[in-house]
Amino acid sequence: MSLRIVVCVKYVPDAAGERRFAGDGTVDREGVDGLLSELDEYAVEQALRIAEGSDGEVDVTVLTVGPEDAREAVSKGLRMGADRGVHVEDGGVHGSDVMGTSLVLAAAVEKAGFDLVLCGMASTDGAMGVLPAVLAERLGVPQVTLLSEVSAGGGAVSGRRDGDRASERVEAPLPAVVSVTDQSGEARYPSFKGIMAAKKKPVVEWDLDDLGLDADGVGLAGAFTEVVEAVERPARTKGEIVTDEGDGGLKVAAFLAGRKFI
């Protein structure tokens, strides 16, 4: 029996760069380099491990919704070893909040066809950490999220979820939406062979029309939230820094006492 896995990968501005907002309250993606959100590499990794550990046929698709540059996120997934890519690009998607983004992703996942959707635990820019749950709600399939261990096969997915209060083993029938944490296992580097093979792998491009979506429901116009103000925080003023000359601990104690912490 074949298993179709769709991995959602987001293209994000590099956290090491100067991230900022544009005039319309959306993220300015011009000034900084983008990359595949590092936390989504863990999702690609788990998809590949499931494929490698399966006796049956497993097809891994990497899917991104984003501007032209976002194609790089798909390419990275293909170099790591995914079989095919989907890039949804449409001017109408610009400025989408999580409601708009999830609408597009849900439509794309359905069009691609899936038994298992794999996501990262959160993006490294918006970092809401909610999209997988939203996707499950929209698709009407079980959510098995924030897994630090995952296995899939025999029509079910199971794993370990380390919650705020307990560590749980959870399982659900397929189809399902899963998100994995950065505890799930180091993501591989693309091999030379993987890099060469990626060049020949199919990538389809869809726009809102292809997905049967109305531009009114997505983008800035269709947003359910509005950023009314974005101000740069003044950098923290650097405080006093001393070198330990045998009394470093006493100096910190005096500082803490001065601030009434002790």
Add this chain to the structure above:
Amino acid sequence: MAEVVVWVDHAGGVVAKPSLELLTVARRLGDPVAVVAGEGAAGAAGVLGEHGAVRVLVSEAPEYGEFLVVPKVDALAAAVGAVGVPVAVLVSSGGEGREIAARLAVRTGSGIVTDAVDVEVGADGGPVAVQSVFAASFTTRSRVTRGVPVIVVKPNAAPVEAAPAAGAVENLDVVFSPAAVCARVVECAGREASGRPELTEAAVVVSGGRGVGGAENFAVVEALADALGAAVGASRAAVDAGWYPHSHQVGQTGKSVSPQLYIASGISGAIQHRAGMQTSKTIVAINKDPEAPIFDLVDYGVIGDLHTVLPQLTDDINHRKN
């Protein structure tokens, strides 16, 4: 007065501190209606009434513990239905809280704002959520423009305040959706209590990183934490090395903390670590390397070896206390 629905996080009826903080936030917007679901939920009613809940909607069913997230979404949706049109729905941040809130937003056709560090009252009386984004380099103010505003609030966003209210307990009728009983919890191991405060709720956090140098050396970090009544945090490098449990990781993929005082020892201050602690009120660092990026954000820093500085500091604090 308009009602604000507050989702209450609890363990067997013991209410988590961030949920009491939510009641403070809720009172700015209207009359808080608290929703408590799960085993022992009814036991939470008293304390919720003492902190301003006008009504407490209670649902105790085994499904909340047996299945992942969705039964709780059903409960919250039922509560919103029972209230009518609330001015807002407030949920505290955390893996599960975020997911409950997000699914509710989809069901009610509403927008959602996550990780608010504060909630203000907008011109229309509705909530304006303050977020601290891009590793705390920007502060944004956002509004939900459609549906019932769903706001996920971070711990420490508001003080816990006593405000006695009716706290009238009502039974909440919840009919579980087919989706609620799909993802089953087959095994559950509770975390061992350390006796120290909860990391995300603590007023003081003492963290150790790779510089601590080993699991047994975390004793110096713990000793300082105990002297200050603090929680213990760790960098991902320390967690990945197996020196401290992942549940104590501070940062982008760990817990996000915002205490009055954060002490970083043997931590370089990578952007992913800073993302989880940069909103701390006062920051102190101890690091051997004068070039460590953590020193860019400290109120007080010591260039030195943590193995001598921390014990001396701990001794001095204990000395001052006696």
